[in-house]
Every structure is written in C-alpha cells, then in structure tokens.
Amino acid sequence: GTQKGDTVKGINALKKYLHTLGYLSNHNHNHAADGDYFDENLESAVKTYQRNFNLNPTGHMDLKTVSMMGKPRCGVPDVINRTTRMQGGPAHYHTHYVFYPGRPKWPATKQIISYAFLPGTRTDVQEPVRQAFLTWSKYTPFSYEFVQDYDAADIKISFQRGDHGDGYPFGGPGPYNLLAHSFSPTDGRAHYDGDENWTVVAVPGAVDMQTVALHELGHVLGLAHSPVQAAIMYPLAGPRV
Ligand SMILES: [Zn+2]
C-alpha cells in the first residue's frame, strides 16, 4: 500500500478525509502542490485511525485500511479536542456511550425537546426519524415532539448538498463517503447528505434513514463516537436496528 515518502494522486483526498474526521489537524488546503505527498503527519494520522478501528497500526494505506475508509460513515469527527481514542475510559467502562469533552447536554429541566424538518424536506423520512426519537426517549429523560416551526425547533433536521456553509461539505456517494453529521448540544442541527441514495425500507446498496437517524440523534443528544462495533455510536453505518 501507499506509505510515507510516496507521492500518489489521491493522497490529497485522503488528507481532507482524515482532516474532516479530526485525525489530521494541520492540513492546509492551499498547498495543493504537495497535497499528494505522504508525509509524517499523515502517517501518524493513519496510525491513529487504524488503532480506532482495530486495524494493525502500520501507518500505510494497506488493503484493510483502504477497505475500511471505503465504507460509508458518519462525518462527525472521531477525534475531538485532540482526544485521539474513541474511548470514554478503561476497558471495563461501558464504551457504548462516549460523551463529548465537557459533556455538553440539553438542560434536564427541558423535559420536551422539539424537532422539525427544513420546509420542503421529503416527507417519507418523517416516520423513520420519529421511530429513532422513540428509541432515544427510552434511554434519555426527555420526550421528543414534532413541530412545524423549523426556526423555533430545538432540533433542526435537513438534507444538504455539497458545501453548505458549515465547514463540513458533503460529497455524495463514492470514496471517503460521509453520509451525515450532527452538532453537539445544544446546537440541534442534524444534516443528511441530499446526494445519497436514502431509503426508508431496508434495500441493499441504499442508506437506511432510520439507522443513520438513530446514530445522528445520539450526537444531537451529546454522544460522541464509540469504538464498539455493535454500538449505535460506532461511526460506520451499521445494519438496520
Ligand atoms: Zn457519528
């Protein structure tokens, strides 16, 4: 595989991907000339990525690493505030739930959290999103209420395309595929890539709305990524829950 010292077309895209996910802090998009050079920082970022995904930390783009990066996933960074491991504590700790640094959360006094869809959003996603909220209502002290008023809602759900102004552009299907991203409390924004092939019933090759919504709402409610493959907060899109 590609490794340190190599200059290969496509390395710049790899750098952008690892930068978006928090692994590469000093990626300079303006230096396109050496963008395709595999430097020491990139090697270190690849190693951290490999450790988070239980791969051999070789620092090269070996087959398993390329394959893992080829899978559609959430675009929320795995590395936040230079905390490189997707772990909340020691091995016996319940790593299904990992909080953001500083544990931002919705005020407990709120009881009801409202959510709305950007006007014009396809209506067939309302039911899978409602189901995802029902699941979270079992594990959180809140109830979730659908409202029409998008501007007034606590949680704002929308489909966005490409560069949509928050610094986390979407790219549609393809390599380094990021499906969605959401912001930690009490921001409330949940963005889904409008160029993906979303489905509301389980269809091979399509992205299941309810599965991804369940995961994204975890971020909206204050959960970060978990290294546990079976966890809802594992960054890769899992099977339908
Ligand atoms: Zn995520």
Ligand SMILES: [Zn+2]
């Ligand atoms: Zn966004």
